[in-house]
Amino acid sequence: MITATLTNRRSLLGLKELGMDEIASILDRAAYWEASSNKLEPALQGKFIANMFFENSTRTRFSFEVAEKRLGAEVLNFAAAVSSVQKGESIYDTVRTLESMGIDAGVIRLKPNGVLADLATKIKVPLINAGDGNNEHPTQALLDLYTMRKQFGELRGLTVSIIGDILHSRVARSNLYALQKFGANVQFCAPASMAAPELGAPLVTMEEALKADVVMLLRVQLERHEAGMMGTAEAYREQYGLTTERASRIAPHAIIMHPAPINRNVEIDDELVEHPQSRIFTQMQNGVPIRMAVIERALN
Structure with a gap:
C-alpha cells in the first residue's frame, strides 16, 4: 500500500524543499531520455495521467502531453473552461473526482496561491506542479x-x-x-x-x-x-x-x-x-x- 509520505515524496510541488542531489538525479535522467533514440518507450504503459489545467497554457501542457505519450501512458486532458468548474465545482472536488476514477498521477496548474500544497495533503496520487499562482514552476x-x-x-x-x-x-x-x-x-x-x-x-x-x-x-x-x-x-x-x-x-x-x-x-x-x-x-x-x-x- 502506498503511504501518504511516499506519495508526497513522489510528488513535485516545488524546488525550494528539494535537495540538490534529487534535482541532479532528475537532470541526469532527463539526459538519458534525451539520448534515447526511441520515440516511444513503454515505461508507463497502463498508467493513467490527468493533465489538469485550471489556468491557460500552451508550452507546458503540450510538453507534458508529449512526455507522457512518449512514456506510453494513457493521457486525460482536462481544461477548466469546458468542465464542471464553470458550474461552480471546486478545484478539490474536480481533482478528487479524477482520483476516484483511477488516475495514477496528476499534472496540475492553478492560478491561486496555496491551493496546491493543501490539495497534496488530501489527494492520494502524486501531483506534479505545472505552475501555481506566483509560487513556483518547478x-x-x-x-x-x-x-x-x-x-x-x-x-x-x-x-x-x-x-x-x-x-x-x-x-x-x-x-x-x-x-x-x-x-x-x-x-x-x-x-x-x-x-x-x-x-x-x-x-x-x-x-x-x-x-x-x-x-x-x-x-x-x-x-x-x-x-x-x-x-x-x-x-x-x-x-x-x-x-x-x-x-x-x-x-x-x-x-x-x-x-x-x-x-x-x-x-x-x-x-x-x-x-x-x-x-x-x-x-x-x-x-x-x-x-x-x-x-x-x-x-x-
Whole structure:
C-alpha cells in the first residue's frame, strides 16, 4: 500500500524543499531520455495521467502531453473552461473526482496561491506542479537548469541575471531556489514595482545584468498587473528590454533565455529570439525529457 509520505515524496510541488542531489538525479535522467533514440518507450504503459489545467497554457501542457505519450501512458486532458468548474465545482472536488476514477498521477496548474500544497495533503496520487499562482514552476526551472548545464558543463559559479517581472514570476522563484543549491550566483533586475526584495537575491542595474553568463528575460505578465503598474510596453522595453543594442554588449560566451510565451519587442527584440546566443527554443525542446524524468519519478 502506498503511504501518504511516499506519495508526497513522489510528488513535485516545488524546488525550494528539494535537495540538490534529487534535482541532479532528475537532470541526469532527463539526459538519458534525451539520448534515447526511441520515440516511444513503454515505461508507463497502463498508467493513467490527468493533465489538469485550471489556468491557460500552451508550452507546458503540450510538453507534458508529449512526455507522457512518449512514456506510453494513457493521457486525460482536462481544461477548466469546458468542465464542471464553470458550474461552480471546486478545484478539490474536480481533482478528487479524477482520483476516484483511477488516475495514477496528476499534472496540475492553478492560478491561486496555496491551493496546491493543501490539495497534496488530501489527494492520494502524486501531483506534479505545472505552475501555481506566483509560487513556483518547478519543471520550467528544471529545464532551465538542464539547458544551462548542457551549455556550460556545470552550474557552480555561473552568474545568472533574471530580468523583468520578478514579483509575479513563479519561474524566477523556482530558478532562484534551485540554482542557489548548485552554487550559482543569481541576481535580479526589475523595476521597483516588479521587484521582490523578500526573495533575498541582489537587485542590479540593467548594465550589470548584461555582464552575466546567463541573461534570462521574463514575460511581463499583463494579466496579473494592476492598472498603471507597468506603464507602457514601449517604456518597459526602453528600460528593461533586451534590445539589439544591449545584446551587443553581452559576453560572447553568454546565453539568452526566456521561459516563454514571449512578448516580442517588449522583453526582447524580435530578431534576438533566434539569435545565435539564444537558447529559447532549446529550452522548449529540453522540456520534454525533463518532464519525462519527472513523470517517471512520480510513477516508478
